[in-house]
Structures are given as C-alpha cells and as structure tokens.
Amino acid sequence: MSTARSIALRASAPLALPTAALGVTFGLLAAPVIGAVPALVMSAVVWSGAAQFGALSVLAGGGGIPLAMGTGLLANARFLPMGFALAPSLSGSPLRRAGTGALVVDASFALAHKGEGRFDPVTVVWAVPLQYAGWVGGTAAGVAGATMLADPGRLGLDVLFPVFYIGLLLPELSGSARRLVVAALSAAVALVLVPITPEGIPVVAAAATALLGLKEPS
Amino acid sequence: MTWMLIAILAAGTLALKVLGPLVAGGVQPPPALVRVIDLLTPALLTALIVVSTFTDGRELVLDSRAAGAAVGVVLLLVRVPLVAALLAAAGVVAAIRLLGLA
Numbered sequence: 001m002s003t004a005r006s007i008a009l010r011a012s013a014p015l016a017l018p019t020a021a022l023g024v025t026f027g028l029l030a031a032p033v034i035g036a037v038p039a040l041v042m043s044a045v046v047w048s049g050a051a052q053f054g055a056l057s058v059l060a061g062g063g064g065i066p067l068a069m070g071t072g073l074l075a076n077a078r079f080l081p082m083g084f085a086l087a088p089s090l091s092g093s094p095l096r097r098a099g100t101g102a103l104v105v106d107a108s109f110a111l112a113h114k115g116e117g118r119f120d121p122v123t124v125v126w127a128v129p130l131q132y133a134g135w136v137g138g139t140a141a142g143v144a145g146a147t148m149l150a151d152p153g154r155l156g157l158d159v160l161f162p163v164f165y166i167g168l169l170l171p172e173l174s175g176s177a178r179r180l181v182v183a184a185l186s187a188a189v190a191l192v193l194v195p196i197t198p199e200g201i202p203v204v205a206a207a208a209t210a211l212l213g214l215k216e217p218s
Numbered sequence: 219m220t221w222m223l224i225a226i227l228a229a230g231t232l233a234l235k236v237l238g239p240l241v242a243g244g245v246q247p248p249p250a251l252v253r254v255i256d257l258l259t260p261a262l263l264t265a266l267i268v269v270s271t272f273t274d275g276r277e278l279v280l281d282s283r284a285a286g287a288a289v290g291v292v293l294l295l296v297r298v299p300l301v302a303a304l305l306a307a308a309g310v311v312a313a314i315r316l317l318g319l320a
Binding site: 014034035038041042045046047048051052055057059065068069072073076077078079080081082083084085086087088090091092094097098100101102104106109110113115116117154155156157158159160161162163164165166167168169170172173178179182183184185186187189190191194195198199202203206207208209210211212213214216217 | 219220221222223224226227228230231232234235236237238239240241242243244245246247250251252253254255256257258259260261262263264265266267268269270271272273275276277278282283286287290291294295300301303304307308309310311312313315316
C-alpha cells in the first residue's frame, strides 16, 4: 500500500468511532420510523449523517416525504461548492473525476486540502473506507438494537467531531490574517443563521464567506 | 414512498457532489477563484465546528461540548497529538455529563 494511501487511512481513523456511534443512533431512531432494512440501505447509499438525520426528523415529526427530501438535500447543499472547489485538482476521464467527487465527505475534503486551493484525490478516496464502514456498520448495529452505544453523548463521543475539525482548522489558519477573518465571519454567520433558517443553510451560507477571496489580497 | 425518499436523497447527494468535478474537472481556474477555493476549507471547517459545538437542532446551546472543545483547542495549540486531544475532550464531556453539571 502506498504511503499516501496509508497516511489517508490513518488520518481518517479518529473519526471512525464517533461516526459509528452516530450510525448506531441513526439506526436506533430510524428503524421504528422507516423500517430496519430501509434504514440500513439509506446509510449505505446516501451515506450522509446531515441528510439522513434531517429527513428522519421531518418524518418522525409527522412531515411528508417531499419535505423530508427537501430537508435532506438542503442539509447537503454544501457539497455543491465543495465539488467545484475539488474539481480543478481532479484529472482523468469525466467518469473518474465524478467517481472521486462522489466519495467526498467533510473530513476527507479538509484532510485532502494541500493549500493554495489544491486537493489530493488519493486522500479523498482513502479516507473513505474506515468512515464508510463506521457509518454503515454503526447503522446495522443500531437497527439490530445495540442500545449499549445508543447514547454516544454519555461517552462524550459527539465532541470528537468539532475537535477533529479544529485539529484540521488550526494549521489552515496559521500565518494568514485573511483566513482568520474568513473563519471569524463564517462562525458569526453560522451562529446567527442557526435559529432562523432550516438545517443545512447555516453551513452553506457560512462557507460563502470564502467569496472574500475574490478580492485581491492587500 | 420510503424507497422513493432514499433513492432521491442518494441521487441528489450524488448529483451535488459530482456536478463540480464533471463540468469543471482538471481546468485551472483564474487566480481569484483559486483564492476562494483556498478559503473554502477554513470557512467550511469553522462552520462545522460552530454548528457541532453550539447547536442542538435549530437551537443555540452552551453545554458540555463547549467545555470539551475548549480543552481540545488548548491542547492542540500546545501541539498535543490529535488523538490525545480527542480523548481528553471526550473525557471532559463525559465527566461533565456524568456529574450532571451540564
């Protein structure tokens, strides 16, 4: 196995456990609402906590399928600008580029960023296996009723996501006043929008603070 | 109808992810766009951090996760390895919840 692959595998490993715990939660909550098999298939083919929890919360609250679809897709709207950001770093046939783009998730996107807007496709691909196994395996355990891990909060596992992202963010911020400004603006936008917009919108709107880059650096 | 929902969510998420790579793959963008792309990672990470630390659904909350994340930030700033910072942050959150403080 090449070094780049094993580095990506190892770098993605800390998120496997919290991802699995979140998968267990999804399986437990979703099975009574949509059925065990659909819950498991959903995790296998949608593979997105934000979209799945978003759609599930609509259904569990008595909302209809169309609203669940809209909520789920809105929660994933950030993948559109992320795909365009990734695109220049992808080469090869359209199918190959689409294949790599299809595998991107938040953590692998950030892990793969090499600076100056370039991304390493190998990292995008090889950050997948552990996280995918964690998500689908966790969902399987959840629909099977693995209540032991039912409340990831008790073990503090939910805090692993922000701290992991902080670990990726700090090196991005060093030595760049502009990135600090963008990060601060992004945080402010997200906090302001959370109470007043549907889930998913705050992250996309906050990501739009990157448009500050259109201005020439002074 | 559930299967329809699953199919649409899967296809929609896939479409959102692959549209960029399909239409803009391998093309070198102009410098202004490169700067935007470069800033997208810190902007996105910050938003994810804020949302996963200070929100519960659509509510803003200040709970044990904030304390855990603060511990994580401090440890990472003094160059503690990521895995150790993760364990410490989770430990802090678990302890606060065990004691029923937040």
